[in-house]
Amino acid sequence: MLTTIHQAKPLVHCMTNYVVANFTANGLLAIGASPVMADEVEEVADMVSIAGALLLNIGTVNTRTAKAMLVAGKKANECGVPVVLDPVGVGATPYRKSVVMEILDQVKINVLRCNEGELASIYGVSWDSRGVDSGEGDMDTIEAAKEVARKYQCIVVVTGEVDFITDGQEVTHVHGGNILATRVTGTGCLLSAICAAVLAASKQPMLELATTLKQYKQASEQSGEELGAFQINFINALQKMAEGHQ
Amino acid sequence: MLTTIHQAKPLVHCMTNYVVANFTANGLLAIGASPVMADEVEEVADMVSIAGALLLNIGTVNTRTAKAMLVAGKKANECGVPVVLDPVGVGATPYRKSVVMEILDQVKINVLRCNEGELASIYGVSWDSRGVDSGEGDMDTIEAAKEVARKYQCIVVVTGEVDFITDGQEVTHVHGGNILATRVTGTGCLLSAICAAVLAASKQPMLELATTLKQYKQASEQSGEELGAFQINFINALQKMAEGHQ
Amino acid sequence: MLTTIHQAKPLVHCMTNYVVANFTANGLLAIGASPVMADEVEEVADMVSIAGALLLNIGTVNTRTAKAMLVAGKKANECGVPVVLDPVGVGATPYRKSVVMEILDQVKINVLRCNEGELASIYGVSWDSRGVDSGEGDMDTIEAAKEVARKYQCIVVVTGEVDFITDGQEVTHVHGGNILATRVTGTGCLLSAICAAVLAASKQPMLELATTLKQYKQASEQSGEELGAFQINFINALQKMAEGHQ
Numbered sequence: 184m185l186t187t188i189h190q191a192k193p194l195v196h197c198m199t200n201y202v203v204a205n206f207t208a209n210g211l212l213a214i215g216a217s218p219v220m221a222d223e224v225e226e227v228a229d230m231v232s233i234a235g236a237l238l239l240n241i242g243t244v245n246t247r248t249a250k251a252m253l254v255a256g257k258k259a260n261e262c263g264v265p266v267v268l269d270p271v272g273v274g275a276t277p278y279r280k281s282v283v284m285e286i287l288d289q290v291k292i293n294v295l296r297c298n299e300g301e302l303a304s305i306y307g308v309s310w311d312s313r314g315v316d317s318g319e320g321d322m323d324t325i326e327a328a329k330e331v332a333r334k335y336q337c338i339v340v341v342t343g344e345v346d347f348i349t350d351g352q353e354v355t356h357v358h359g360g361n362i363l364a365t366r367v368t369g370t371g372c373l374l375s376a377i378c379a380a381v382l383a384a385s386k387q388p389m390l391e392l393a394t395t396l397k398q399y400k401q402a403s404e405q406s407g408e409e410l411g412a413f414q415i416n417f418i419n420a421l422q423k424m425a426e427g428h429q
Numbered sequence: 430m431l432t433t434i435h436q437a438k439p440l441v442h443c444m445t446n447y448v449v450a451n452f453t454a455n456g457l458l459a460i461g462a463s464p465v466m467a468d469e470v471e472e473v474a475d476m477v478s479i480a481g482a483l484l485l486n487i488g489t490v491n492t493r494t495a496k497a498m499l500v501a502g503k504k505a506n507e508c509g510v511p512v513v514l515d516p517v518g519v520g521a522t523p524y525r526k527s528v529v530m531e532i533l534d535q536v537k538i539n540v541l542r543c544n545e546g547e548l549a550s551i552y553g554v555s556w557d558s559r560g561v562d563s564g565e566g567d568m569d570t571i572e573a574a575k576e577v578a579r580k581y582q583c584i585v586v587v588t589g590e591v592d593f594i595t596d597g598q599e600v601t602h603v604h605g606g607n608i609l610a611t612r613v614t615g616t617g618c619l620l621s622a623i624c625a626a627v628l629a630a631s632k633q634p635m636l637e638l639a640t641t642l643k644q645y646k647q648a649s650e651q652s653g654e655e656l657g658a659f660q661i662n663f664i665n666a667l668q669k670m671a672e673g674h675q
Numbered sequence: 676m677l678t679t680i681h682q683a684k685p686l687v688h689c690m691t692n693y694v695v696a697n698f699t700a701n702g703l704l705a706i707g708a709s710p711v712m713a714d715e716v717e718e719v720a721d722m723v724s725i726a727g728a729l730l731l732n733i734g735t736v737n738t739r740t741a742k743a744m745l746v747a748g749k750k751a752n753e754c755g756v757p758v759v760l761d762p763v764g765v766g767a768t769p770y771r772k773s774v775v776m777e778i779l780d781q782v783k784i785n786v787l788r789c790n791e792g793e794l795a796s797i798y799g800v801s802w803d804s805r806g807v808d809s810g811e812g813d814m815d816t817i818e819a820a821k822e823v824a825r826k827y828q829c830i831v832v833v834t835g836e837v838d839f840i841t842d843g844q845e846v847t848h849v850h851g852g853n854i855l856a857t858r859v860t861g862t863g864c865l866l867s868a869i870c871a872a873v874l875a876a877s878k879q880p881m882l883e884l885a886t887t888l889k890q891y892k893q894a895s896e897q898s899g900e901e902l903g904a905f906q907i908n909f910i911n912a913l914q915k916m917a918e919g920h921q
Contacts, residue, residue, distance in 0.1 A: 201447040201693040202466050204452050208694050208860035213902055218860070219764060220694050223737040226770035233767065243450075245469040245493070272465060275479065276471035343915075366668075368454035370466070391744070410459055410668045411661035416905035422858075422902045446714050447693040448700050489696075491739070493716040518711060521725065524718035612914075613708070614700035656705055656914045657907035 184381060185396040185425040189215030193235030193383030196264075197376055198222050198244025198252050200271065203369030206414065210373040213358035213418045214425035216380040222248045227255035232262050238376050241282055242271035249282045256290030265293040265382035269375035270423030273297075274304030287335055293390065295331065295377040296340045299324055306331055325354055337404075338388060340378060342371060348389065348395045355393045363413045365424055370417075374399055398424050430627060430640040431671040435461030439481030439629030442510075443622055444468050444498050446488025446517065449615030452660065453487045456619040459664045460671035462626040464661045481629030483630050484622050485536075487528055488517035495528045502536030511539040511628035519543075520550030533581055539628055540638065541577065542586045542621040545570055552577055571600055584604035584634060586624060588617060592642045594635065601639045605646035615647035616663075620645055644670050676873060676886040677917040681707030685727030685875030688756075689868055690714050690744050692734025692763065698906065702865040705910045706917035708872040714740045714889055719747035724754050725807035727875030730868050733774055733776040733781075741774045748782030754881040757785040757874035758856030761867035765789075766796030781828055786873055786884065787823065791816055798823055817846055830880060833869060834863060838888045840881065847885045851892035855905045862909075890916050 192216045199207055204220055211218040220246045221230045224247070232236050237259040239252045259266050268290075270283040283305065286292070297305070299322075306327040324341065332339040332351035346357040364370045377399065378392060385391040402420035406413050440463045445453055450466055457464040467476045470493070475485050483505040485498045505512050513534075516529040529551065532538070543551070545568075552573040570587065578585040578597035586594045592603040610616045623645065624638060631637040648666035652659050688711045691699055696712055701708040708724060713722045716739070729751040731744045736782050754790065760779045760782075762775040763850040775797065777785050778784070789797070791814075824831040824843035838849040856862040868890065870884060877883040898908035 200466065202450040204694040205451060205697060205860060212858045212860060219767065220692065220735050221764075221768070222735065223770060225738065226768040229768035229770065243466050243468065246471065272467075275465065276467070276472040276475035278469060278475065365456045368451060368458060409665060411663070411665035415661070415907070417903070419901060419903035448696040451697060473733065489712050489714065492717065518713075522713070522718040522721035524721065525717060537909070543775060612704045614697060614704060657909070657911035661907070 185214050185390045185398055185421065186427045187391070188380045188384045191384035193380050194219060194233065195236050195238060195376060195379050195383065196221065196231045196234035196255070197238045197240070198227070198248065198255060198394045199238060199240035199372060199376070202242060203372040206369040207373050209418060210421060211376055211380060213383055213422040214377065214380065218376070222251050224251040224254055225343065227251045228258040231247070231259045231264055233318060234264055236379035237264055237266045238269065238379040239266065239278060239286060240271060240372055240375060241273070242372065244279070244282055254290055258287060260291050263380070266290060267294045267296055267375050267379040268292045268303045268354040269296050269372060273301045280304060287326060287337070292335060292337050293339060293388070294338045294378050295335065296378050298371065299341060299343055302327055302331065302339070304340055325349070329354065338392060340392060342374065342395065346400065348393050348396060350389050353389065357376040357393060357396040357400060359397070361403035361405055361406055362401040363406065363408070363410055366402045366410055367413050370403070430636045431460050431638070431667065432673045434626045434630045436673040437630035438627050439490060440452070440465060440468065440478035440479065441482050441484060441485045441625050442477045442628065443486070444473070444494065444501060445484060445486035445618060445622070447466055448488060449618040452615040453619050453622045455664060456667060457622055457626060459668040460626065461622065464622070466499050466606055468559040470497040470500055472495045474504040477501045477510055478504045480510055482625035483510055483512045484625040485512060486621060487519070487525060488513040488616055488618065490525070490528055497571055498532060499535055502532060506537050511625070513535060513540045513542055513621050513628065514538045515542050515618060516547050516551060517618070519539050519547045526550060535621065536581050538581060539634070540584045540586060541581065542588070542624050544617065545587060546587055548573055548577065548585070571595070573602065577584060584638060586638060586642065588620065592646065594639050596635050596643060598636065603639060603642040603646060605643070605650055607649035607652055609654070609656055609667060610649045610650065612656055613659050616649070676883045677706050677890055677913065678919045679883070680872045680876045681917040683876035684709055685872050686711060686725065687730060687868060687871050687875065688713065688723045688726035688747070688811050689729050689730045689732070690719070690740065691730060691732035691745060691864060691868070694734060695864040698861040699865050699868045701910060702913060703868055703872060705914040706869065706872065710868070713908055716743040716744050719743045720750040723747045723751045723756055726756055728871035729756055729758045730761065730871040731758060731778060732761040732864055732867060733761060733765070733771060734864065736771070736774055744778060745781055748778060751781050756808045757871070758782060759786045759788055759867050759871040759874065760784045761864060762793045762797060763864070765793045772796060784827060784829050786832060786870050786878070787827065788806055788834070788870050790863065791833060794819055794823065794831070794833055817841070821846065830884060832884060832888065834866065840885050840888060840890065842881050845881065849885060849888040849892060851889070851896055853895035853898060855900070855902055856895045856900065858902055859905050862895070
């Protein structure tokens, strides 16, 4: 799938948090996509209308950028630009929950990319989510994801030790990965951005997102055992895959 | 000390600048802590109340985030969550000085982590601080730090060629380090975040912060002589220490 | 030229986007300059008045920071502090165009550092600029740059496969470089910051900026063929040049 992105070179409008903005931009560039970050309410409608996809990531959202996300999301819907929502740490505070629910209420999203704890919050079950990490709780995760997918008519991608993807009917599991990916900030956020790039270039989202999840896990497997160099190795692995070298 | 953090895995609420947010998150993850960045005034009280410690770093503060820092700091005090203040470049502009003095006035901080120039500004002596670098001036630094520690009833950590820590009575010096640490942005900021993680996991802050300062200097000593790779080596060194491999 | 910066150690006030702030700070530190990031309207006038140069980069500008850029730019003019403008993606949205034109209208800039697509937007010709990438169009680029340089009485630096610099009369071309530099975010933004450092330390801007462009291309040539490690190699190459090791 990454080779398709590399050929299509989609422009991905990222409204994301300042912690991972650099890594996200470099990850998108590595697979041949073209990232643009813009969060000013006066320009986001114009920016998204020339983009191939929109990413909404609430990692460091504030009242100003939340408003801009709604404007961008609605404009994306008008223009037929696909939207990926990454509800970072949605269970951590009532404010994050309200921002995410407002987006889900006013914007038709194409993909929800989250971890188990974030899914639990959106699904509405109690969960010990501990900041922006996934945490622990009691939920039939597959059923929850399917129900959320049906409710919001979107594809739900839940990442963790085993990833899975569902459109509310079918479920595909993706195994593999590297524990180091949980020790580097932004690997989930970058995946959400890459899902946006996939949607911009894809004709069969369910199939191609599943392939992308598999490639993403393979890239992390190829990124070694050393925390410090993980990002570098990971960028290299993504680039090689996108350029069809492996 | 870093091994204790690795076991406790504290959630550290970082209100920090966008220059170093990524490095700070990755540094905290390397030692096994769990970083969360959030600066929206509507959510910071909720976020800090589930955190193990709060970091206030004014590196790119603005009127919106300054207000949020006060809200978070006061809530941290209510909840017994320890607070670390990093007064980045406080001497550079009257605005920074006013933000820092307002925090010190309204929030009980546990640790002030600064360089000599920043200490001089808070202590109230003239200093040539040159942006966010330490600069030069004429001050009995130890006496100044002790007086500031007593005045604000906090621990003061002053970093430089030789670090020292004081609670207003005792003073511990920490030698070592690597000059390259001054040529990479965010090493001071990350140390402040790690001090917050220490407070979240510590029973004897003075002792354990001193140990942490020593480990931090050792990590920089193990990070080689090449500027480009310093961050990578440093992350690796921190991880190894936290995991007890050295 | 980079050795001159290394000796002068100018303080560069960077008002830049959050995607590249970290890389910009580390790149400036690598050449021995001292970066400070500050974008709060209440402090930028004070900050710029102690700086050697000011960088205005609109990559993730918003209404708050646009206002602060005008305040900082005007104060820089008052104090004789040179100003570099990087009009990131100016052609992508009417909002970006209005911000840039307002800066050009109210602030005397010393250097405009842009790509061909951004130049086209400022020059006023139609261009397919595709987000923040340069894109394609039909324009006599040299003539456009000369006219813009004359109109705003500034030096124009246009980077691409071949860079060139003009003061409206003379034109110098700079060859070389590494295609990987276009696959890593922030290489253009960092160059703008380094141009600011050059102005702070320079007596002959046209000549010394041209030398700097050449050195920047040489540094990228020395940064290998591997995307992941490009930034590290590039920082090392800049440092070595600034320290006169090559």
